[in-house]
Amino acid sequence: MALKVDVNLDDIDAYAIGLVDISVCVPSWLKGEDLIEAVNLVYPTGIQSRWTLDDQTHFPGGEVHPNPCSRKEGKLHYHFTC
Numbered sequence: 374m375a376l377k378v379d380v381n382l383d384d385i386d387a388y389a390i391g392l393v394d395i396s397v398c399v400p401s402w403l404k405g406e407d408l409i410e411a412v413n414l415v416y417p418t419g420i421q422s423r424w425t426l427d428d429q430t431h432f433p434g435g436e437v438h439p440n441p442c443s444r445k446e447g448k449l450h451y452h453f454t455c
């Protein structure tokens with residue numbers, strides 16, 4: 374599967390990377406399959422299973438999910454698991 378939208382991949386930032394989860398800061402207009410595809414493209418898991426968007430309403434740390442970025446306007450923070 375390829376990205377269907379024109380997003381600058383430099384705007385896909387991971388700010389926390391764990392073994393089975395990753396937290397990313399991405400443009401807020403990026404949604405759904407395009408969001409998932411972009412994250413997997415820039416930060417491949419390296420294993421067979423891909424990152425999937427966490428369906429929880431809060432991050433493990435307690436913040437609302439997704440969470441507006443406090444440093445860059447127009448960006449959102451999402452949590453993915455694999």
Ligand SMILES: [Zn+2]
Pocket residue numbers: 398399442443444445448449450
């Ligand atoms: Zn951010």
